[in-house]
Amino acid sequence: MADVKLGNVRVLGVGHLGIAIAAYFNGDTLTSGLDYNPESVMECKVDNALQMKEFDGGFGTAVSDLLGRERKTILDNFSASIVFIVAQAEGRFQEAIIPPLLKILRSTGAFMGFFPIIPIGADRKRELEKVQKFRGDLDMLEFVDSEYLLSDSKNQRILDINDRYYKHIWQKVVSIARVVDNSTALGISLHDIKMLTNLYGPVKVSSFTYPFVNFSIAERDLFEEVNKLPREKIKRIYMVLEIGSDVDSNDVILFVKKVKNRLGNIDFRQGFIHTQGEFGLIILSFGSF
Structure with missing residues:
Protein backbone atom coordinates (compact mmCIF):
# COMPACT_ATOMS: atom_id res chain seq x y z
CA MET A 1 0.00 0.00 0.00
CA ARG A 178 -7.18 4.40 -10.28
CA VAL A 179 -10.32 4.79 -12.36
CA VAL A 180 -9.79 8.58 -12.53
CA ASP A 181 -6.07 8.22 -13.30
CA ASN A 182 -6.91 5.90 -16.20
CA SER A 183 -9.97 7.82 -17.39
CA THR A 184 -8.76 8.25 -20.97
CA ALA A 185 -8.26 4.53 -21.50
CA LEU A 186 -11.45 3.61 -19.64
CA GLY A 187 -13.68 6.16 -21.32
CA ILE A 188 -15.15 7.42 -18.03
CA SER A 189 -13.97 10.70 -16.56
CA LEU A 190 -14.39 12.19 -13.10
CA HIS A 191 -17.00 14.49 -14.65
CA ASP A 192 -18.90 11.44 -15.97
CA ILE A 193 -18.89 9.82 -12.54
CA LYS A 194 -20.14 12.99 -10.86
CA MET A 195 -22.83 13.42 -13.51
CA LEU A 196 -24.12 9.91 -12.72
CA THR A 197 -23.99 10.47 -8.95
CA ASN A 198 -25.94 13.71 -9.45
CA LEU A 199 -28.60 11.71 -11.27
CA TYR A 200 -28.81 8.63 -9.09
CA GLY A 201 -26.98 9.22 -5.81
CA PRO A 202 -23.69 8.02 -4.29
CA VAL A 203 -21.83 5.33 -6.22
CA LYS A 204 -21.17 1.91 -4.65
CA VAL A 205 -17.54 0.86 -5.06
CA SER A 206 -16.15 -2.66 -4.70
CA SER A 207 -12.69 -3.95 -5.56
CA PHE A 208 -10.79 -7.21 -5.47
CA THR A 209 -7.16 -8.11 -6.08
CA TYR A 210 -5.88 -11.61 -6.67
CA PRO A 211 -2.44 -13.25 -6.48
CA PHE A 212 -3.21 -15.17 -9.68
CA VAL A 213 -5.55 -14.95 -12.68
CA ASN A 214 -8.85 -16.71 -12.03
CA PHE A 215 -11.91 -15.44 -13.88
CA SER A 216 -14.24 -17.88 -12.10
CA ILE A 217 -13.38 -16.38 -8.70
CA ALA A 218 -13.65 -12.85 -10.13
CA GLU A 219 -17.13 -13.64 -11.49
CA ARG A 220 -18.22 -15.08 -8.13
CA ASP A 221 -16.96 -12.01 -6.25
CA LEU A 222 -18.55 -9.59 -8.71
CA PHE A 223 -22.01 -11.12 -8.40
CA GLU A 224 -21.76 -11.47 -4.63
CA GLU A 225 -21.39 -7.68 -4.57
CA VAL A 226 -24.04 -6.98 -7.20
CA ASN A 227 -26.55 -9.26 -5.45
CA LYS A 228 -26.27 -7.15 -2.30
CA LEU A 229 -28.06 -4.38 -4.21
CA PRO A 230 -31.72 -4.37 -5.34
CA ARG A 231 -31.54 -5.23 -9.06
CA GLU A 232 -34.43 -2.96 -9.97
CA LYS A 233 -32.55 0.06 -8.57
CA ILE A 234 -29.26 -0.52 -10.42
CA LYS A 235 -29.02 1.94 -13.32
CA ARG A 236 -25.50 1.29 -14.58
CA ILE A 237 -22.47 -0.84 -13.73
CA TYR A 238 -18.89 -0.10 -14.76
CA MET A 239 -16.59 -3.10 -14.48
CA VAL A 240 -12.87 -2.36 -14.68
CA LEU A 241 -10.48 -5.28 -15.13
CA GLU A 242 -6.88 -4.82 -14.04
CA ILE A 243 -4.88 -7.25 -16.15
CA GLY A 244 -1.27 -7.96 -17.06
CA SER A 245 0.16 -9.02 -20.40
CA ASP A 246 0.00 -12.73 -19.50
CA VAL A 247 -3.81 -12.83 -19.56
CA ASP A 248 -5.33 -14.65 -22.53
CA SER A 249 -7.53 -12.36 -24.62
CA ASN A 250 -10.05 -15.13 -25.30
CA ASP A 251 -10.53 -15.61 -21.54
CA VAL A 252 -11.18 -11.88 -21.17
CA ILE A 253 -13.78 -11.90 -23.96
CA LEU A 254 -15.54 -14.94 -22.52
CA PHE A 255 -15.57 -13.43 -19.01
CA VAL A 256 -17.02 -10.09 -20.15
CA LYS A 257 -19.74 -11.82 -22.19
CA LYS A 258 -20.70 -14.04 -19.25
CA VAL A 259 -20.97 -11.04 -16.93
CA LYS A 260 -23.04 -9.09 -19.47
CA ASN A 261 -25.43 -12.01 -19.98
CA ARG A 262 -25.89 -12.55 -16.23
CA LEU A 263 -26.62 -8.84 -15.67
CA GLY A 264 -29.47 -8.98 -18.15
CA ASN A 265 -31.03 -5.57 -18.85
CA ILE A 266 -28.70 -3.58 -16.58
CA ASP A 267 -26.71 -0.93 -18.46
CA PHE A 268 -23.24 -2.53 -18.40
CA ARG A 269 -19.92 -0.92 -19.37
CA GLN A 270 -16.43 -2.35 -19.15
CA GLY A 271 -12.87 -1.07 -19.28
CA PHE A 272 -9.33 -2.32 -18.80
CA ILE A 273 -6.30 -1.11 -16.89
CA HIS A 274 -3.05 -2.75 -17.93
CA THR A 275 -0.79 -3.61 -15.00
CA GLN A 276 2.62 -5.15 -14.36
CA GLY A 277 1.15 -8.59 -13.83
CA GLU A 278 -1.46 -7.89 -11.12
CA PHE A 279 -5.00 -9.14 -11.62
CA GLY A 280 -7.91 -7.25 -10.12
CA LEU A 281 -11.47 -6.06 -10.44
CA ILE A 282 -13.11 -2.69 -9.71
CA ILE A 283 -16.91 -2.38 -9.76
CA LEU A 284 -18.76 0.94 -9.83
CA SER A 285 -22.51 0.53 -9.30
CA PHE A 286 -24.80 3.50 -9.93
CA GLY A 287 -28.41 3.61 -8.81
CA SER A 288 -30.90 4.92 -6.27
CA PHE A 289 -29.83 2.68 -3.41
Missing part, protein backbone atom coordinates in the same frame (compact mmCIF):
# COMPACT_ATOMS: atom_id res chain seq x y z
CA ALA A 2 2.75 2.42 0.88
CA ASP A 3 4.10 2.18 -2.70
CA VAL A 4 0.97 3.83 -4.11
CA LYS A 5 1.02 7.65 -4.01
CA LEU A 6 -2.23 9.44 -4.77
CA GLY A 7 -1.42 13.12 -5.20
CA ASN A 8 -4.92 14.03 -6.39
CA VAL A 9 -6.65 12.53 -3.33
CA ARG A 10 -7.18 14.06 0.12
CA VAL A 11 -8.37 12.13 3.18
CA LEU A 12 -9.94 14.56 5.65
CA GLY A 13 -10.53 13.35 9.18
CA VAL A 14 -13.27 15.15 11.13
CA GLY A 15 -13.25 14.74 14.91
CA HIS A 16 -10.66 12.86 16.96
CA LEU A 17 -11.25 9.38 15.50
CA GLY A 18 -11.46 10.70 11.95
CA ILE A 19 -8.11 12.50 12.27
CA ALA A 20 -6.50 9.42 13.84
CA ILE A 21 -7.58 7.30 10.85
CA ALA A 22 -6.57 9.99 8.33
CA ALA A 23 -3.06 9.91 9.81
CA TYR A 24 -2.70 6.30 8.58
CA PHE A 25 -2.90 7.63 5.00
CA ASN A 26 0.11 9.90 5.43
CA GLY A 27 2.52 9.17 2.59
CA ASP A 28 -0.23 7.57 0.47
CA THR A 29 -2.48 10.62 -0.03
CA LEU A 30 -2.81 14.21 1.11
CA THR A 31 -4.10 14.15 4.70
CA SER A 32 -5.97 16.74 6.78
CA GLY A 33 -7.85 17.10 10.04
CA LEU A 34 -10.66 19.26 11.40
CA ASP A 35 -11.81 19.37 15.03
CA TYR A 36 -12.72 21.75 17.83
CA ASN A 37 -10.42 19.86 20.23
CA PRO A 38 -6.84 21.21 20.17
CA GLU A 39 -5.39 17.88 21.32
CA SER A 40 -6.54 15.85 18.32
CA VAL A 41 -5.45 18.65 15.98
CA MET A 42 -1.96 18.80 17.50
CA GLU A 43 -1.29 15.12 18.24
CA CYS A 44 -2.22 13.32 15.00
CA LYS A 45 0.29 13.36 12.17
CA VAL A 46 -1.58 14.73 9.17
CA ASP A 47 -0.31 17.17 6.55
CA ASN A 48 -2.45 20.01 7.90
CA ALA A 49 -5.19 20.47 10.47
CA LEU A 50 -7.60 23.21 11.51
CA GLN A 51 -9.14 23.80 14.91
CA MET A 52 -12.69 25.21 14.91
CA LYS A 53 -12.23 27.26 18.08
CA GLU A 54 -15.55 29.05 17.67
CA PHE A 55 -17.66 25.88 17.60
CA ASP A 56 -20.09 26.08 20.54
CA GLY A 57 -22.11 22.93 20.01
CA GLY A 58 -24.72 24.56 17.80
CA PHE A 59 -26.38 23.25 14.64
CA GLY A 60 -27.83 24.64 11.45
CA THR A 61 -27.44 28.28 10.45
CA ALA A 62 -24.91 29.12 13.16
CA VAL A 63 -22.49 26.44 11.94
CA SER A 64 -23.07 27.29 8.28
CA ASP A 65 -22.27 30.91 9.04
CA LEU A 66 -19.15 29.88 10.98
CA LEU A 67 -17.85 27.80 8.06
CA GLY A 68 -18.87 30.53 5.61
CA ARG A 69 -16.55 32.95 7.39
CA GLU A 70 -13.77 30.36 7.16
CA ARG A 71 -14.55 29.37 3.55
CA LYS A 72 -11.25 30.58 2.06
CA THR A 73 -9.23 28.89 4.82
CA ILE A 74 -11.12 25.64 4.32
CA LEU A 75 -10.60 25.67 0.56
CA ASP A 76 -6.92 26.63 0.92
CA ASN A 77 -6.30 23.71 3.29
CA PHE A 78 -8.68 20.97 2.19
CA SER A 79 -9.13 21.23 -1.59
CA ALA A 80 -8.31 18.36 -3.96
CA SER A 81 -9.95 16.83 -7.02
CA ILE A 82 -11.01 13.82 -4.90
CA VAL A 83 -11.83 14.30 -1.20
CA PHE A 84 -12.81 11.57 1.25
CA ILE A 85 -14.14 12.55 4.68
CA VAL A 86 -13.69 10.07 7.53
CA ALA A 87 -15.54 10.59 10.81
CA GLN A 88 -17.29 8.74 13.59
CA ALA A 89 -20.99 8.78 12.81
CA GLU A 90 -21.94 9.74 16.37
CA GLY A 91 -20.84 13.11 17.74
CA ARG A 92 -22.28 16.59 17.90
CA PHE A 93 -19.31 18.22 16.17
CA GLN A 94 -19.32 15.79 13.22
CA GLU A 95 -23.10 15.98 12.80
CA ALA A 96 -23.04 19.78 12.78
CA ILE A 97 -19.92 20.38 10.68
CA ILE A 98 -20.03 17.76 7.91
CA PRO A 99 -23.18 18.87 5.97
CA PRO A 100 -22.03 22.51 5.42
CA LEU A 101 -18.42 21.35 4.95
CA LEU A 102 -19.54 19.08 2.09
CA LYS A 103 -21.29 21.95 0.34
CA ILE A 104 -18.18 24.15 0.48
CA LEU A 105 -15.80 21.48 -0.83
CA ARG A 106 -18.23 20.16 -3.46
CA SER A 107 -18.69 23.67 -4.84
CA THR A 108 -15.16 23.36 -6.31
CA GLY A 109 -16.25 20.38 -8.45
CA ALA A 110 -14.43 17.88 -6.24
CA PHE A 111 -15.53 14.26 -5.99
CA MET A 112 -16.83 13.91 -2.42
CA GLY A 113 -16.80 10.61 -0.56
CA PHE A 114 -17.83 9.99 3.05
CA PHE A 115 -16.91 7.11 5.37
CA PRO A 116 -19.05 7.32 8.54
CA ILE A 117 -17.62 5.04 11.26
CA ILE A 118 -20.43 3.27 13.15
CA PRO A 119 -19.37 2.46 16.74
CA ILE A 120 -20.13 -0.91 18.30
CA GLY A 121 -23.67 -0.95 19.68
CA ALA A 122 -24.79 2.19 17.83
CA ASP A 123 -28.26 2.44 16.34
CA ARG A 124 -27.38 1.72 12.71
CA LYS A 125 -30.83 2.70 11.43
CA ARG A 126 -30.58 6.09 13.13
CA GLU A 127 -27.11 6.70 11.68
CA LEU A 128 -28.38 5.83 8.20
CA GLU A 129 -31.26 8.27 8.58
CA LYS A 130 -28.93 11.10 9.64
CA VAL A 131 -26.74 10.70 6.57
CA GLN A 132 -29.74 10.49 4.23
CA LYS A 133 -30.34 14.19 4.90
CA PHE A 134 -27.21 15.22 3.01
CA ARG A 135 -26.53 12.26 0.71
CA GLY A 136 -27.36 14.55 -2.23
CA ASP A 137 -24.00 16.26 -1.65
CA LEU A 138 -22.12 12.96 -1.77
CA ASP A 139 -20.62 11.16 -4.76
CA MET A 140 -19.75 8.11 -2.66
CA LEU A 141 -21.04 6.82 0.68
CA GLU A 142 -19.64 3.82 2.54
CA PHE A 143 -20.65 3.01 6.10
CA VAL A 144 -17.83 1.40 8.10
CA ASP A 145 -19.32 -0.93 10.70
CA SER A 146 -16.94 -1.36 13.65
CA GLU A 147 -18.68 -4.50 14.90
CA TYR A 148 -18.48 -6.16 11.48
CA LEU A 149 -14.80 -5.29 11.05
CA LEU A 150 -13.90 -6.70 14.46
CA SER A 151 -15.99 -9.84 13.90
CA ASP A 152 -14.23 -10.35 10.59
CA SER A 153 -10.77 -9.80 12.12
CA LYS A 154 -9.78 -13.27 13.21
CA ASN A 155 -6.82 -13.28 15.62
CA GLN A 156 -6.53 -9.47 15.43
CA ARG A 157 -5.92 -7.48 18.61
CA ILE A 158 -8.38 -4.72 19.45
CA LEU A 159 -5.47 -2.25 19.33
CA ASP A 160 -5.33 -2.78 15.57
CA ILE A 161 -8.84 -1.42 14.93
CA ASN A 162 -7.68 1.90 13.39
CA ASP A 163 -5.43 -0.06 11.05
CA ARG A 164 -8.45 -2.16 10.11
CA TYR A 165 -10.43 1.00 9.35
CA TYR A 166 -7.55 2.24 7.20
CA LYS A 167 -7.22 -0.96 5.18
CA HIS A 168 -10.97 -1.17 4.57
CA ILE A 169 -11.21 2.47 3.47
CA TRP A 170 -8.00 2.33 1.42
CA GLN A 171 -9.49 -0.25 -0.96
CA LYS A 172 -12.30 2.14 -1.88
CA VAL A 173 -10.05 5.21 -2.06
CA VAL A 174 -7.48 3.65 -4.35
CA SER A 175 -10.19 2.17 -6.61
CA ILE A 176 -11.73 5.57 -7.37
CA ALA A 177 -8.28 7.11 -7.84
